Amino acid sequence: MKNYLYLLIILLCACKKPLKVTVISDVSAGPNTIIFDERDTLVTNKPIDTILLSPFKKHVFTVNNSKPQDFFLRDTEGILNLAKKDFVVVAIKYENEGGTEYRFPGSFTMDSYVLIDSFIVCDKAFEVNLKTTLKAIVDSAKVRKNGNYYPLLDQKFSPDREVYDGTEEVNGFKKIGNNTLFIKKFWDYNLGDSIPEEIKVKVRKSDLKYKESLKKTFITFAEDFLFMAKMSKKTYAVVDVRDLLKGKDENNKKLR
Secondary structure (H helix, E strand, O other), X not given: OHHHHHHHHHHXXXXXXXXXXXXXXXXXXXXXXXXXXXXXXXXXXXXXXXXXXXXXXXXXXXXOOOOOEEEEEOOOOEEEXXXXXXXXXXXXXXXXXXXXXXXXXXXXXXXXEEEEOOEEEEEXXXXXXXXHHHHHHHHHHHOOOOOEEOHHHHOOOOOXXXXXXXXXXXXXXXXXXXXXXXXXXXXXXXXXXXXXXXEEOOOOHHHOOOOOEEEEEEEEEHHHHHHHHHHOOOOEEXXXXXXXXXXXXXXXXXXX
């Protein structure tokens, strides 16, 4: 009976379509030759590439004949982070005017904080609060693996609890640290995807008169998100906390 069950599991897995894995690699020194499971070869000439791999399987790979590494691919595509990059998942909001078309952008408050390098990024609405709570926010973000802080959850727990940091919930934005080799996809739009300006959905006729909203998410490199935040001064507050981390008085901080 066990043999039949094992065979059934193998057959079910074999019927699953291959999943797209986005491979992020460092090509500054030239192309990389990545061999998966001793049979599938991917030669990367650019930082972002893709390969199709079987789901529900542990995949063993080498990079330029290096020591073998492995990751387990379940039923969801994702990112193989060979270049050890930081990423940020960003929430965006679509709104309708009582119809079937949801348009981007909609306005909403991003009530999370993220620490990228030496910068704290948050919604512009919380810029005033940073003048009095900056040190507490930085201390809270620093003890978390990925540098995320969401006060509506974390304020009820001790600082070392990764209540928001370790989940797939996105309240504004969330950083994924470079220590994760394979990142399972939990966002809507992948690296390089075009973000649509309009989404059409099916709604009940009785709901057509109501204004509603719809949240979607996209992933980007943390360095690109930080640059975008610095350029979007009406939307984000970006604070350089290097002096604070050295123990200087927070009143000397300069909001950018």
